[in-house]
Amino acid sequence: MTRFQAFRIHHDDAGHRAGLETMDTDALSPGEVLVKAAYSSVNYKDALAGTGKGRILRRYPLNGGIDVAGHVVASSDPAFKEGDAVLCTGSGLSETRDGGFAQYARLDARWTIPLPTGLGLRESMVIGTAGFTAALALLRMQDNRQTPDQGPIAISGASGGVGQLAIDIFSRAGYEVHAISGKPEHFDTLRALGAHACVDRHQLDFSGKPMDSARFGGALDTVGGSMLSGLLPLIHPYGNVALCGNAGGIAFDSTVMPFIIRGVSLLGVASAGTARDIRDTIWQHLASDWKPRQLARIATDEIALAQLPATFSRMLAGDAFGRTVVNHTLGG
Incomplete structure (x- = not known):
């Protein structure tokens, strides 16, 4: 004792x-x-x-x-x-x-x-649940055939813990990242983490149409609510939106159009209950090819x-x- x-x-x-x-x-x-x-x-x-x-x-x-x-x-x-x-x-x-x-x-x-080899104890906790969640989102998207050549990945809530680690992880994996944040004072840092472009959430003008011009190959949405509603019509054919947060609310308005016209997939990311074999895979990635820089x-x-x-x-x-x-x- x-x-x-x-x-x-x-x-x-x-x-x-x-x-x-x-x-x-x-x-x-x-x-x-x-x-x-x-x-x-x-x-x-x-x-x-x-x-x-x-x-x-x-x-x-x-x-x-x-x-x-x-x-x-x-x-x-x-x-x-x-x-x-x-x-x-x-x-x-x-x-x-x-x-x-x-x-x-x-x-x-x-x-x-x-x-895992390649990762220190302190590094593992800088990553923690936030980075594990971002990596789980990437794994789910790639399992559903997401590739960098489909176009940039939008990451909402990019100034948060999940968002910052996701910028680093997705860019390390070869994706062009467009960071969406309501804190433009942090844009220089987000670019340093690997964001190709930064978008001010307060100036982001969603059309509200069921379908709009495709702008992103996929997205990691940490916000939910109106952010998710706005992102779905902007995704290229057969792109994926991984959803892992609800800071913008638990409800969202949408139509079936992005799903049945463009084949967009909405993937839930539930990190807390992830199966052991998937955990092992993700931590191996986080210690090697997806390790945040x-x-x-x-x-x-x-x-x-x-x-x-x-x-x-x-x-x-x-x-x-x-x-x-x-x-x-x-x-x-």
């Missing part, structure tokens, strides 16, 4: 509360692999869970954090041994089991990924556990830019 610090989330008759607590490893969620955490990362979902602004957790109390990377301390599964470098994203972390905002995490061996530029903040509440506030206020990494060696 080891005592350690964790950012723990409660919700009971007294309401929501969250903060640093001291707990011991025996109190962690069950699992085969005990990991001493080195890094985790902060996602929008974590900010919602940590502040109580969104009901992300399905049981309480739990440690926050949907991502974690570190070294194995003990394992009852022969696939892992003490000292192994591993990572885990999604897979119930900070939803049904204790997550990565703690100095120790006990993981389900089914979802514990050996750190600008991770140092994308990781703009490195914090200790105690700084999580302030980070959540900035993120929910729209003041965060880039990826925030939690360094567990910085202490509580």
Whole structure:
């Protein structure tokens, strides 16, 4: 039994509360692999869970954090041994089991990924769920025959964590990327990440027609709502729109025309529940041919556990830019 610090989330008759607590490893969620955490990362979902602004957790109390990377301390599964470098994203972390905002995490061996060659622990958490989601979108699109010669890929919400990593990943994979963002002050950074063109969301004039002149070979939409409605009529024949977010709303207006006239496909991207074999494939890509080239530029903040509440506030206020990494060696 080891005592350690964790950012723990409660919700009971007294309401929501969250903060640093001291707990011991025996109190962690069950699992085969005990990991001493080195890094985790902060996602929008974590900010919602940590502040109580969104009901992300399905049981309480739990440690926050949907991502974690570190070294194995003990394992009852022969696939892992003490000292192994591993990572885990999604897979119930900070939803049904204790997550990565703690100095120790006990993981389900089914979802514990050996750190692939070519990727460091810190790099894996700069990528985290955000980069995994972007790479899963690319995999789904390519499985559905998306190719660079079909035309540029539009990436909405390009200033966000998923968007920035998607620019880097898609451009690394050979696609021309057109970044759509409502924050033109960040356009220089988006170009440095690999965007061929940047489009101001506030100046983007969708016609509202069921069909319009084809402009993009495909799209990764992190926004949903009216953004998705506007993008669908602009996709070239047999292009794909991968959808992974709903910041613009859960409903959208469209017609069947893009689907039955141009053969456009709308692909859902659900990263949290991705099957293990697909996870392994994606992380191998992220450590090699799809590895983002600008991770140092994308990781703009490195914090200790105690700084999580302030980070959540900035993120929910729209003041965060880039990826925030939690360094567990910085202490509580």
